[in-house]
């Protein structure tokens with residue numbers, strides 16, 4: 001029987017297997033950040049253990065870092081987490097991209113960017129959006145702090161084998177529809193639990209044509225559908241992205257690695273536990289209106305009506321979401337007024353995302369009611385964007401141009417949306433309080449965020465582009 005890429009990678013990493021028990025997996029890459037690692041290191045210290053493979057471990061600080069005045073950290077908890085990480089990395093011999101490193105950035109942006117993330121690997125991090133790295137054809141998932149300690153100590157992890165799911169996306173995306181809209185559309189159709197217990201392989205013409213940045217956006221949000229991980233089989237796009245990256249194999253080793261990576265595809269006759277197909281032509285630019293990422297509609301649509309709910313539970317959750325978001329049932333998405341725009345996060349803060357947003361913003365002005373922020377995902381993204389003059393485009397339009405970090409994605413630093421105000425955000429979670437207590441988040445693509453910054457409302461970015469090309 002044929003095997004899927006998921007089973008191929010999994011099986012190759014099993015160190016120990018026993019009927020009725022989880023598998024013991026070897027972990028190729030362990031990424032570490034300041035929020036979920038302190039107790040894990042304390043645990044090691046208490047048990048007098050070392051880090052088993054510091055060279056397979058890489059740390060950065062991202063969640064707490066200020067995006068202005070980065071060396072002036074006022075928040076005591078933030079400062080403590082950052083200095084603790086520095087001390088831990090020093091003591092345990094782990095390489096760190098600290099606040100002053102040219103490689104610093106959001107852990108899921110810098111892993112791929114530095115060439116750490118490679119096809120066929122098992123990758124873990126104490127962070128749910130580790131699924132991002134699956135875009136390279138690796139099994140990558142988030143783990144809890146006690147598991148972080150286990151991986152630090154042993155470079156292995158006990159894991160029950162997940163089920164496999166294939167999502168094929170075929171057809172052509174219409175203008176203004178991006179990877180972000182694809183994954184928001186899938187969530188809007190399938191909900192926040194459809195992936196529970198599964199690793200998803202995304203495939204089909206649409207995925208084939210996507211850049212690595214776009215694939216990362218899709219894999220990033222797999223977790224929002226409850227999946228353990230999401231991945232894309234590696235291909236020429238993957239190999240050329242990795243070629244020349246700092247920690248990717250070089251010269252002969254690269255040629256050899258590519259030869260191995262090419263074998264990482266699902267067999268023709270591979271059987272998945274579940275399969276679904278998505279017609280790309282059905283997807284419009286999407287905007288979330290509620291308090292989970294599945295509460296999302298086409299920009300041309302409206303907030304649902306209570307009477308259309310399938311059951312009382314759904315009705316209650318709609319009611320609650322509408323109250324929190326300050327929206328009326330049936331309200332048009334295009335009528336929602338926006339006061340903040342955040343372009344950033346591990347979902348959409350890479351160079352392509354910034355280019356797409358800049359394309360919309362060029363020569364225009366941010367709406368007078370809107371405060372807009374661009375937070376590049378890493379120092380490297382920032383540098384590249386500045387080399388291309390994107391910062392000038394944004395700043396001339398009235399955007400703030402910031403230093404790299406998680407920032408307003410979860411507002412652990414000072415980048416906060418005030419209570420009751422609406423923010424068009426390129427991040428991945430719109431939970432209550434995510435961007436600040438009482439903050440109202442709308443998840444969108446970088447293009448939609450840019451358009452919302454200019455108009456103070458959501459518009460069909462596809463239509464805007466058609467007008468501009470006439």
Ligand SMILES: CC(C)[C@H](C(=O)O)[C@@H](O)C(=O)O
Pocket residue numbers: 035036063126127128129142410
């Ligand atoms: C802080 C961290 C544990 C958390 C996560 O795991 O995802 C954060 O990155 C998030 O996006 O909510």
Ligand code: SF4
Pocket residue numbers: 062063106107108127129345346347405406409410427428
């Ligand atoms: S950018 Fe947001 S989603 Fe990504 S790791 Fe940071 S806080 Fe989590």
